[in-house]
Amino acid sequence: MTLSPLDLIIVGLYFLVILFIGFQTARRIKNADDFSVAGRRLIWPVVFSTLAATFLGGGATLGRAGESYEVGYAFMIAAIAFPVQTVLTGWFIAPRLNAYTKSVTIGDVFDLHSGKLARLIVGVLGLLVTVGILGAQGLALGSIFQVVFGLDATLGIVIGMGVVLVYSTAGGMWADVQTDVFQFVLLGLFLPVGLLIGVFRAGGPMGLIERIPDTHLDFFGAYGFWEFAAIFIAFALGEALIPPYAQRALAAQNPLSARKGYARAGAFGLVFYFVSASLGLVALVFYPNITPDDAIPTIIINMLPIGIAGLVAASLVAVIMSTADSLLNSASVVLSNDLVKGFIAPNLSGRQLLWVERSSNFLIGFGALLFALNAETIVDALMLTYGLWGPTVVVPFVFAIMSKRRAPVAIVSSMLAGVTVAIVWTFVLGAPNDINAIIVALPVNIAVLASTYMLIDRPKNIQTEVGKVVTS
Amino acid sequence: MIVLAAAFIVIPLAIIIWVAYVGALGLRFCWNTLFRYSEMETVGEHQHGDPRR
Numbered sequence: 413m414t415l416s417p418l419d420l421i422i423v424g425l426y427f428l429v430i431l432f433i434g435f436q437t438a439r440r441i442k443n444a445d446d447f448s449v450a451g452r453r454l455i456w457p458v459v460f461s462t463l464a465a466t467f468l469g470g471g472a473t474l475g476r477a478g479e480s481y482e483v484g485y486a487f488m489i490a491a492i493a494f495p496v497q498t499v500l501t502g503w504f505i506a507p508r509l510n511a512y513t514k515s516v517t518i519g520d521v522f523d524l525h526s527g528k529l530a531r532l533i534v535g536v537l538g539l540l541v542t543v544g545i546l547g548a549q550g551l552a553l554g555s556i557f558q559v560v561f562g563l564d565a566t567l568g569i570v571i572g573m574g575v576v577l578v579y580s581t582a583g584g585m586w587a588d589v590q591t592d593v594f595q596f597v598l599l600g601l602f603l604p605v606g607l608l609i610g611v612f613r614a615g616g617p618m619g620l621i622e623r624i625p626d627t628h629l630d631f632f633g634a635y636g637f638w639e640f641a642a643i644f645i646a647f648a649l650g651e652a653l654i655p656p657y658a659q660r661a662l663a664a665q666n667p668l669s670a671r672k673g674y675a676r677a678g679a680f681g682l683v684f685y686f687v688s689a690s691l692g693l694v695a696l697v698f699y700p701n702i703t704p705d706d707a708i709p710t711i712i713i714n715m716l717p718i719g720i721a722g723l724v725a726a727s728l729v730a731v732i733m734s735t736a737d738s739l740l741n742s743a744s745v746v747l748s749n750d751l752v753k754g755f756i757a758p759n760l761s762g763r764q765l766l767w768v769e770r771s772s773n774f775l776i777g778f779g780a781l782l783f784a785l786n787a788e789t790i791v792d793a794l795m796l797t798y799g800l801w802g803p804t805v806v807v808p809f810v811f812a813i814m815s816k817r818r819a820p821v822a823i824v825s826s827m828l829a830g831v832t833v834a835i836v837w838t839f840v841l842g843a844p845n846d847i848n849a850i851i852v853a854l855p856v857n858i859a860v861l862a863s864t865y866m867l868i869d870r871p872k873n874i875q876t877e878v879g880k881v882v883t884s
Numbered sequence: 885m886i887v888l889a890a891a892f893i894v895i896p897l898a899i900i901i902w903v904a905y906v907g908a909l910g911l912r913f914c915w916n917t918l919f920r921y922s923e924m925e926t927v928g929e930h931q932h933g934d935p936r937r
Contacts, residue, residue: 433914437918455913457906457913460906461907586917589914590914590917593907593914596907596910597903600899600900600903600907604895604900607892607896608896617889617892617893618885620892683898687899
């Protein structure tokens, strides 16, 4: 089965609205700050919507539904670590980060607290991580187009990523944010509608529960305690404060907006995971022999009435595109600001920097599109770098922001120790017993940070100049 | 099981209501940014005059 003509028209309208917003927004881009942090003018509902739309990507929808289809709610419960971490980051870190009014990237913040080498490490790592996740979103778009619209995956990647590339290059973060809000409204309204319809098709809530296997309702499921704990920690810190999330805290109009938007987005993620995971269980009840990752697309094309199916299909495309545009914008800002302006051409004027950002945006987006089309192995390789972020950057970053002190030696040495252990564990030893590198590398990262700070940096006790922080 | 059964209804409905509220605030901001500010800038340019004319 495929979608009806009415549903396809709805999806077509969605693409037209997105392109219109993108082009309309392009006129607002007057300087590099507009392109990278939307002029630092976002109110909390916009921070909330754009952040939620960014972290609710293919993994949080298709992935979470697929995992609950396979193992039940246990994976969702372990993955809840991410939204919980987001609430805490929003409450404690986001307002303090927002006070760095001259910074547009994490690299800028590290430069202030540690120096150029820290900027280089976090810039390279941030670029690899964002481009890797971007390529994975491209692949997810291809599979959605294939399953839901019956189109060739290649064509799906070209259409979806092509549209993202156009509006993101034209309108920078302003376009990302404005399309994110629209996309967030779509996904936030219509994926829950899809679940409600599925629940009633199954005979109501109790009827659905009776048809779900008991193993799928277990707290730990088939996981042992340590396996469960490993997933929990990996989700808690694996993508904490990656460039697009940090960028949204910096783009808020004041620290209070950053806190409200960021923390509430985390709380929203907590309940939204339940919707995605439950859609997986609805699919299991009705279609027990499908590929798990096709759970939501299968519900859309087989279960939903005409019109609603188009809206939910558009929501699913919105889920992926809203994540892809934010990652693309972040990757271009990291490349332009941390690497090009930081090392290659430090004296760029504002207008030149904007030109570099737009060019980087186009080149990275085009590269990710090609990788998704022709070189899945490159996307897979880049996704391996995803595991390096948590044990390298997160703890030194939180330390720097909370302490407000300069710690040049401690920050760089802890990052180098964390990334080295993670690389050796993953690539040289092959992740023994499937234990995530973060479990091994994070304690080393923390220990090196604490010891070198106490021995070398603390005696100098140098404070950084950052703005006053709103904490109430 | 009763809690889970209730969650199947309450959570989606709560999300829909919350998204409608926050979405309205967010979309109003976007609308103003997309159209109002553009109009204001255009008016401003006319008032100050274009020095190249």
